[in-house]
Amino acid sequence: MISPAVKLVVIDDDPTGSQTVHGCLLLMQWDVETLKLGIADDSPLMFILANTRALDPERAAETTRAVCRNLKTALAAMGVADYLLVSRSDSTLRGHYPLETDVIAQEMGPIDAHFLVPAFLEGGRLTRDSVHYLNGVPVHETEFARDSVFAYRHSYLPAYVEEKTGGRIPAEAVERLVLGDIRGECLQERLMALQDNRSVVVDAEVQDDLDRFARVLLRSVERGKRFLLRSAASVLTALADLPPQPVPAEAMASFVRGGRPGAVIVGSHVRKTTEQLERLLQEPGTAGIAVEVERLLAGGEAARAELLTEVNAAVAAAHARGETPVVYTSRRELTFPDVQTRLAFGETVSGLLMAVERHLPETIGYLVSKGGITSNDTLSRGLTLRTARLLGQILPGCSVVRTPADHPDFPDLPVVLFPGNVGAKEALAVVYRRLSRSAKK
Incomplete structure (x- = not known):
């Protein structure tokens, strides 16, 4: 599905974001020469394992900034202008959000929109009517919402965005792509109209929802839109469109x-x-x-x-x-x-x-x-x-x-x-x- 001209670059806050794909490189270092190896690799995607979830906010920001600055240099050196950035994080909403997406947007921008796509269908995490669930339970009712470092109070993603941004992005300002939008006919127009780093939350109940979203997203990127995803792993399957893994x-x-x-x-x-x-x-x-x-x-x-x-x-x-x-x-x-x-x-x-x-x-x-x-x-x-x-x-x-x-x-x-x-x-x-x-x- 992914165009050969579009490189999928995943900045992962731990090494598990590659849990739905295969055949690609995982980069444990992010100096320019190592990043060039990932960009030049035949796989349509690459993972940079920044491990920021294990860091305090200040160090997480410093690491993300260093990754982005070296990535910009490496992409320019390799002549790659079309790419899609993914800030891969936990499907139970734990992590340095919005810190990491803010830093990426500052360093790699301008960004037209950043999408929250936390569905991890392989692990029983899905999003319906902008509410994120774990095995049918709203995630704010699970143990993960009481995490000692990344606790939160809301499963309704617009409210989660407002909570995590301290009100900088109010819930009513968050664009919602619910299942009717994903499965409808007007998604392309919605994405092309996004600008000024709009916050967007995305529903997904089954893999076909993510496949539909990915197709339209990539067409929008090819038409000049610059997007950033804050996602779990399942949408990467849709974006990369890889054949079955060689060894079962x-x-x-x-x-x-x-x-x-x-x-x-x-x-x-x-x-x-x-x-x-x-x-x-x-x-x-x-x-x-x-x-x-x-x-x-x-x-x-x-x-x-x-x-x-x-x-x-x-x-x-x-x-x-x-x-x-x-x-x-x-x-x-x-x-x-x-x-x-x-x-x-x-x-x-x-x-x-x-x-x-x-x-x-x-x-x-x-x-x-x-x-x-x-x-x-x-x-x-x-x-x-x-x-x-x-x-x-x-x-x-x-x-x-x-x-x-x-x-x-x-x-x-x-x-x-x-x-x-x-x-x-x-x-x-x-x-x-x-x-x-x-x-x-």
Whole structure:
């Protein structure tokens, strides 16, 4: 569907936005030369993993601004004038909005409109009459709306925009594209009339709604409109219009190195992840290894070093027994005096998990990273990758990438990027079973 002349550039606030596509490059760095690799790649889309959801607002703005300035330089150097920008974020409305779209519009503008398209149909998130739902429940009634960093009060998207912009964009000023508009005959005229960075919210109940919206959006871009999307992943499927992934989800064990057991790293703390973790640990061949993060609160560097030594020893012992170590952060919810302290402690915990990853046995067959921020850190800090090629999905919403053949420690390692809020209770166990098939032959 996407015109060869239009490059789809996705600035992702964690590494899970590629969860509905395949074959493209994920960029863990955003210097000009790395960005040129993504622009020159044959795939119609590219992902820049900015990981801003893990940052405080000031650092998120600085990172987004740096990405945009280098992107502008790279696009100009490659002679690319027609592109569509996507600020990919969470389908449950958590993230630095409107901060990121404001910065992108300032740096890459002028922008005629920015669209909120949070539908993630593969995960049960849809939008009807401008209200966003998770499995039939308005998202403001779910645990995600009570997030310690990105809490909100509204599922009605115009009210959400007003809330998050502090009234700068009142609800009545938000353009609504409801299902009747998406499925009607006048959508093209509506999009062509947009200007001055109008805020627009978009309904979608089924993939065909997003397909219709994407076709009209791309025609508008080709006719000179400059748009920005703030979206979940499902609309990317419509925009990229890719063929089926070459290796089916059920056959992903073919990528496992030597048919050997792997390793699982769990950082996400949402209830869904905890349920999936409990189910995974019932699977034969797994070895649960809890990381008692409470010890990091006041123990300093000595506590960190002691904890890392203990976890690494447990991982090595499990691997030597032919088991798959499942390393997970302790499940008790901690409280903090403010958001900045919460984010800083999250970075400390993630740093410890990445140190565990760097010490994993080099003979593991695969790696599963559970949690969006954890997955981003796995790629950029644990495996220290510059780019990675996306193989496809092992489950709806769960991507698989592979490290380069010349990686110094883990060449050709398949890595599952598993968002914290995706999948049924059995999902993590299903991924484990699919990847373990070759090991059981």
